[in-house]
Amino acid sequence: xxxxxxxxxxxxxxxxxxxxxxxxxxxxxxxxxxxxxxxxxxxxxxxxxxxxxxxxxxxxxxxxxxxxxxxxxxxxxxxxxxxxxxxxxxxxxxxxxxxxxxxxxxxxxxxxxxxxxxxxxxxxxxxxxxxxxxxxxxxxxxxxxxxxxxxxxxxxxxxxxxxxxxxxxxxxxxxxxxxxxxxxxxxxxxxxxxxxxxxxxxxxxxxxxxxxxxxxxxxxxxxxxxxxxxxxxxxxxxxxxxxxxxxxxxxxxxxxxxxxxxxxxxxxxxxxxxxxxxxxxxxxxxxxxxxxxxxxxxxxxxxxxxxxxxxxxxxxxxxxxxxxxxxxxxxxxxxxxxxxxxxxxxxxxxxxxxxxxxxxxxxxxxxxxxxxxxxxxxxxxxxxxxxxxxxxxxxxxxxxxxxxxxxxxxxxxxxxxxxxxxxxxxxxxxxxxxxxxxxxxxxxxxxxxxxxxxxxxxxxxxxxxxxxxxxxxxxxxxxxxxxxxxxxxxxxxxxxxxxxxxxxxxxxxxxxxxxxxxxxxxxxxxxxxxxxxxxxxxxxxxxxxxxxxxxxxxxxxxxxxxxxxxxxxxxxxxxxxxxxxxxxxxxxxxxxxxxxxxxxxxxxxxxxxxxxxxxxxxxxxxxxxxxxxxxxxxxxxxxxxxxxxxxxxxxxxxxxxxxxxxxxxxxxxxxxxxxxxxxxxxxxxxxxxxxxxxxxxxxxxxxxxxxxxxxxxxxxxxxxxxxxxxxxxxxxxxxxxxxxxxxxxxxxxxxxxxxxxxxxxxxxxxxxxxxxxxxxxxxxxxxxxxxxxxxxxxxxxxxxxxxxxxxxxxxxxxxxxxxxxxxxxxxxxxxxxxxxxxxxxxxxxxxxxxxxxxxxxxxx
Numbered sequence: 001x002x003x004x005x006x007x008x009x010x011x012x013x014x015x016x017x018x019x020x021x022x023x024x025x026x027x028x029x030x031x032x033x034x035x036x037x038x039x040x041x042x043x044x045x046x047x048x049x050x051x052x053x054x055x056x057x058x059x060x061x062x063x064x065x066x067x068x069x070x071x072x073x074x075x076x077x078x079x080x081x082x083x084x085x086x087x088x089x090x091x092x093x094x095x096x097x098x099x100x101x102x103x104x105x106x107x108x109x110x111x112x113x114x115x116x117x118x119x120x121x122x123x124x125x126x127x128x129x130x131x132x133x134x135x136x137x138x139x140x141x142x143x144x145x146x147x148x149x150x151x152x153x154x155x156x157x158x159x160x161x162x163x164x165x166x167x168x169x170x171x172x173x174x175x176x177x178x179x180x181x182x183x184x185x186x187x188x189x190x191x192x193x194x195x196x197x198x199x200x201x202x203x204x205x206x207x208x209x210x211x212x213x214x215x216x217x218x219x220x221x222x223x224x225x226x227x228x229x230x231x232x233x234x235x236x237x238x239x240x241x242x243x244x245x246x247x248x249x250x251x252x253x254x255x256x257x258x259x260x261x262x263x264x265x266x267x268x269x270x271x272x273x274x275x276x277x278x279x280x281x282x283x284x285x286x287x288x289x290x291x292x293x294x295x296x297x298x299x300x301x302x303x304x305x306x307x308x309x310x311x312x313x314x315x316x317x318x319x320x321x322x323x324x325x326x327x328x329x330x331x332x333x334x335x336x337x338x339x340x341x342x343x344x345x346x347x348x349x350x351x352x353x354x355x356x357x358x359x360x361x362x363x364x365x366x367x368x369x370x371x372x373x374x375x376x377x378x379x380x381x382x383x384x385x386x387x388x389x390x391x392x393x394x395x396x397x398x399x400x401x402x403x404x405x406x407x408x409x410x411x412x413x414x415x416x417x418x419x420x421x422x423x424x425x426x427x428x429x430x431x432x433x434x435x436x437x438x439x440x441x442x443x444x445x446x447x448x449x450x451x452x453x454x455x456x457x458x459x460x461x462x463x464x465x466x467x468x469x470x471x472x473x474x475x476x477x478x479x480x481x482x483x484x485x486x487x488x489x490x491x492x493x494x495x496x497x498x499x500x501x502x503x504x505x506x507x508x509x510x511x512x513x514x515x516x517x518x519x520x521x522x523x524x525x526x527x528x529x530x531x532x533x534x535x536x537x538x539x540x541x542x543x544x545x546x547x548x549x550x551x552x553x554x555x556x557x558x559x560x561x562x563x564x565x566x567x568x569x570x571x572x573x574x575x576x577x578x579x580x581x582x583x584x585x586x587x588x589x590x591x592x593x594x595x596x597x598x599x600x601x602x603x604x605x606x607x608x609x610x611x612x613x614x615x616x617x618x619x620x621x622x623x624x625x626x627x628x629x630x631x632x633x634x635x636x637x638x639x640x641x642x643x644x645x646x647x648x649x650x651x652x653x654x655x656x657x658x659x660x661x662x663x664x665x666x667x668x669x670x671x672x673x674x675x676x677x678x679x680x681x682x683x684x685x686x687x688x689x690x691x692x693x694x695x696x697x698x699x700x701x702x703x704x705x706x707x708x709x710x711x712x713x714x715x716x717x718x719x720x721x722x723x724x725x726x727x728x729x730x731x732x733x734x735x736x737x738x739x740x741x742x743x744x745x746x747x748x749x750x751x752x753x754x755x756x757x758x759x760x761x762x763x764x765x766x767x768x769x770x771x772x773x774x775x776x777x778x779x780x781x782x783x784x785x786x787x788x789x790x791x792x793x794x795x796x797x798x799x800x801x802x803x804x805x806x807x808x809x810x811x812x813x814x815x816x817x818x819x820x821x822x823x824x825x826x827x828x829x830x831x832x833x834x835x836x837x838x839x840x841x842x843x844x845x846x847x848x849x850x851x852x853x854x855x856x857x858x859x860x
Contacts (some may be wrong), residue, residue: 002046002083002099003076011039013184017047020157023180024048024123028147029156029172031165034184036335037293040159041127042071048157049083049099053122056101058108060133061262061287062088063269068127069093069102070270089429090488105135112142113379113426116150123155129168130160130328132363134373137391140171142380144389161332171389189338191300196221197350205305205322207593207602210242214348218303219249221346222281226255229344231298232280236333238305238322243283250281260284260294267480286329293339300337300345302330306361309368311398312594317571317601318369319593326361327354365392372431374402375411375418379426383416408551408620409436428492434458437549442493445541451489453545455482457590465579467590467607468542543609546588547617553589554614554621555606556646560585565603567592568614568621568644573601584608588617611648618643626653628660630668634725635661661723666713668725674706676728677717683733688769689753690737693745695772696794697752702740716740752794760786760851767793767800778803781812781829782840785849790818807837807855822846 008014013034023030034040041057041064049055059065069086073079080086085094086102094101103111105126111118118124124143129136140158147154158168169178196217203211218235225233233255237243240261247257258280260272272282275295282294286306306329310321325333330347337343347354365373373394374383382388384399406412411422411432418426428435434454441450456471459482474482536544547554552569561583563575573592575582581603591604615622621644628637637656641648669676679687693701702708709716716739722728741749753775756764761783768776775793777800790799804813804821812829815821826846834842843849 002049005047007075008043008046009039009075011037011043012186013039013043016182016184017043019182020044021047023182024155024157027180028152028154029144029179030158031168031172031179031181032157032159032184033161033165033181034159035161035186035188036332037188037339038184038186040184041068042075044157044159045100045102045125046072046075048123048125048155051099054099054101054120055123055125056103056108056118056121057125057127058103058105058136058139059127060105060131060136062091062104063260063262063273063287064128065102065104066091066270067273067293069100072100072102090484105133105139108139109135109142109376110429112139112146113376116142116146118146118151118154121154123157126156126158128161129158130360132361132365132391134364134368134370137363137365138373138376140168141388141390144171167391171391186335188335189340189342191334191338191342192344193334194344194346195351196224196346196348197353198348205238206595207319207321208239208241208307208604210238210305210322212245214303215242215245216249218301218348219246221348222246222250222301223253225299225301225344225346226253226279226281229299230279231341231343232275232282232294232296233299233301234282234284234294234297234336235301235303236284236286236325237303238307239285239320242303243285247283253281255279255281258282260287262287294336295340297336297339298341298343300333300343302333302345302347304330304347304349308362309364310593311367311369317592317594319591319604321593324349324357326358328360330354330357363392365390365394369431370394370398370402371405371433374399375406375422375426375432378406378412378416378418378422381417383412406432409433429488430454430458433549437545438489438493440548441545444544445536447490447493448486449541450545451486451493452482453542454489454549455485457546457549458485465576465603465605466581467546467605468539469580470605471538471542539608540610540613542607543586543588544613544617546590546607547609547614550589551618551621552644553592554609554618554643554646555587555589555603556611556614556643557583557585557587564600565589566646567601568618568646570645571601572599573603575603575606579603581606581608586610586614588614615643615648628653628656628664630664630671633668633672635664635668635723637661637664656723662719665719665722665728666717669713669717669728670710674709676725677731677733678729679733683737685755685769686734686737688772689749689755690740691772692769692775692798693749693753693794696798700742700745701752702742704737704740712740754793757791757800759783761853762851763853774801776801776803778805778811780805780807780809780853781826781833781846782807783851783853784818785841785843785846785851787818787851788822788847790816806833807840 020030020032032040032044045055045057057068059068065086065088069080069084073082073084076083078084081093081095082097084100085098087094087107088104089107126136126140129140143156147156156172158172160168165181169181172179198214198217202214218237222233222235235246237246243259243261247259250257256276256278258272260269260282262285273294280296304325305322306325307320307322309318311318334345337345377383377385385394403412403416406422409425409432411419411425413419424439425432425435428438430438434457438450438454452475453471456467456474553567555565555567555573558564558566563579563582565573565587567573567589573589581587586609587606588609589603589606592601593604594601624641627640637653639651639653687704690702690704694703717736718731720731722731753769754767756766757777758764759779763783765777765779768778775798779802781804784804790802792799799816802815802818803811806812812833813821813825830842839855841849841852
């Protein structure tokens with residue numbers, strides 16, 4: 001222990017410290033459940049550390065890591081960098097005396113990849129595991145495997161602010177033997193809950209958009225909180241944009257406005273965690289939910305929203321989405337008001353809605369982009385994550401999409417194992433796509449400019465749609481956070497591996513667009529010189545780097561001067577109204593999202609590009625092929641050059657392959673149906689006769705239903721010299737149908753299903769086979785005199801359905817039993833018809849009467 005027990009602050013966790021140290025000594029792993037304000041983040045590491053007992057504390061956020069290190073150093077009466085230090089991206093304060101080092105979970109994952117044994121470390125504390133970030137899940141899974149395979153003496157403590165500890169205990173323990181769970185109960189001050197919903201309806205958030213009426217209400221509620229009590233007010237908002245909006249509405253309040261979000265510089269974040277001489281309003285994102293205390297806060301105003309990553313895996317579009325906060329997060333936010341004294345929380349939603357909120361936040365692994373996650377799995381040696389003690393397995397579809405993206409980047413091989421290029425991308429400390437843009441872009445636009453553009457792309461703040469404008473604005477304002485990130489990326493470039501496997505040397509030969517004075521780039525290894533790449537114009541430089549990161553989002557305008565674009569990946573996307581990029585022929589899209597139910601995506605940020613550059617950065621999507629097939633209702637035979645879904649050129653073929661033309665026509669018939677053929681009367685009648693024969697006798701008589709004919713098209717349809725849709729209408733369908741008849745039965749068709757039948761009058765009357773189960777013979781009554789029974793077809797198996805007609809051709813009877821009709825039905829027909837048609841014979845006994853087609857002669 002670095003500090004005597006009696007010198008520790010009187011915080012709730014102090015009383016369980018002996019149990020924590022004892023349990024770790026005996027079990028090696030444990031879970032500590034301790035709500036915010038109990039002191040778990042600062043007191044536990046001090047109790048576990050000592051001579052030869054180095055402790056690493058992993059926090060999900062940089063601001064929390066720095067704050068925890070400063071608090072622990074203050075308890076020791078030291079400055080950060082002595083026995084307590086920290087390391088976050090771009091900032092590290094440690095020394096050889098450091099025995100407690102606070103790091104971000106992302107940095108811990110990097111260290112584990114480089115040194116799985118964590119040599120010299122006795123204990124790792126994973127703080128705030130309930131937040132379920134991807135890096136937190138990975139760090140937990142990797143550490144469990146390290147303890148099992150390499151260092152069983154490594155102690156592991158997972159802490160959580162919620163009571164959902166069973167899952168953590170199961171992951172940390174052996175099968176059937178979960179790790180011990182220890183609990184520190186909070187002694188926070190009471191917090192009064194004030195329900196403060198909006199007076200009128202508010203549109204639910206979509207994507208990054210939050211209804212301005214809600215932000216107006218949050219500002220008004222903040223004024224109310226200031227008026228109804230003393231102390232500082234902590235306001236929770238989903239993102240930096242909403243913080244800026246609400247800050248603008250509160251500029252006249254009698255309090256100091258402080259902002260706190262993840263994209264601020266470390267100094268700006270740290271300032272929010274120091275009490276000031278004046279009353280303050282701290283406008284914060286979820287970074288203030290846990291792991292740190294904002295001093296002086298007596299009231300919390302909660303907008304009830306959180307911003308989380310979402311990934312549209314089908315379209316490769318990743319973005320942030322604004323969602324309702326979970327109940328557990330709402331409780332943690334409320335707890336900020338009761339850290340130091342009784343407080344109040346103003347919830348900007350109705351109480352009835354609170355019970356419908358999700359109990360816990362959704363784990364990031366369920367919906368986020370898993371590309372970086374998949375690269376970490378491949379680097380660790382578990383490409384599919386199987387065998388790792390992950391709290392939740394990655395969704396299979398999302399992991400497949402991520403692995404495919406890594407394969408396209410050259411980061412993994414066909415077996416899913418990491419390649420040298422994948423290791424180089426991982427070493428950049430970026431998302432793999434941005435790492436590719438940095439490493440390959442440095443050869444084209446120069447290391448400095450590549451680092452500057454990537455630093456802009458890695459910032460999730462709004463670029464107002466224009467990456468180039470954002471880049472220039474960052475340079476002009478000398479944004480300290482951006483500058484620090486540029487320096488970090490330059491350092492990674494300088495020390496990173498620049499072998500042929502780590503960069504795309506083809507890009508180094510890219511020529512600038514016509515009409516510029518930029519010189520072509522030459523030599524992928526010229527990273528130490530900015531002179532040649534710097535001559536590329538800013539627009540093209542930014543477009544190249546963006547395109548390298550997101551090649552499938554290279555987009556071409558659909559109509560000159562328009563806002564609608566088609567991305568190489570096949571997604572349609574629109575620029576917002578008033579975008580300065582509208583009408584630019586080619587764009588490299590950095591950010592896009594698609595709301596549920598929308599047919600197109602919305603372009604959030606992009607940079608101009610030209611066609612040669614687009615083809616270079618997305619060369620993996622470039623195809624040049626002969627295309628013969630059925631498209632848009634006709635045969636297409638052309639040579640097509642495409643960039644993914646974008647058609648660059650199309651030239652009609654004058655001498656296409658006849659075999660492929662035939663296949664295209666057959667495909668068209670299968671897709672569009674037999675209506676493309678001309679069905680003459682003879683073809684229809686032949687088909688009906690064949691259908692009857694098949695229905696009556698079965699095989700070998702052919703099935704001529706639509707489904708059967710379409711399935712056997714190559715066997716019977718003679719396409720001859722047909723080359724297009726119009727030629728199908730000229731084909732001899734009757735002759736083709738006859739090809740379906742096997743030779744064994746071809747000569748019997750007229751016997752089985754004759755086209756016409758002779759009747760007693762001597763007429764040859766056509767049979768109607770429309771209903772294959774009941775062929776119809778329509779004959780006038782007078783022509784059937786003398787028939788005692790209906791004729792039969794199909795070798796006597798099927799009687800003809802007789803439609804007996806009046807002299808005017810209208811049916812007077814329908815029957816298969818002619819004898820019964822003559823005996824029972826005919827007398828009534830005779831009585832009705834003889835007066836109406838007196839010139840036609842109506843004998844009393846039709847079975848013996850002479851059939852006739854004529855009328856009775858006129859009497860003189």
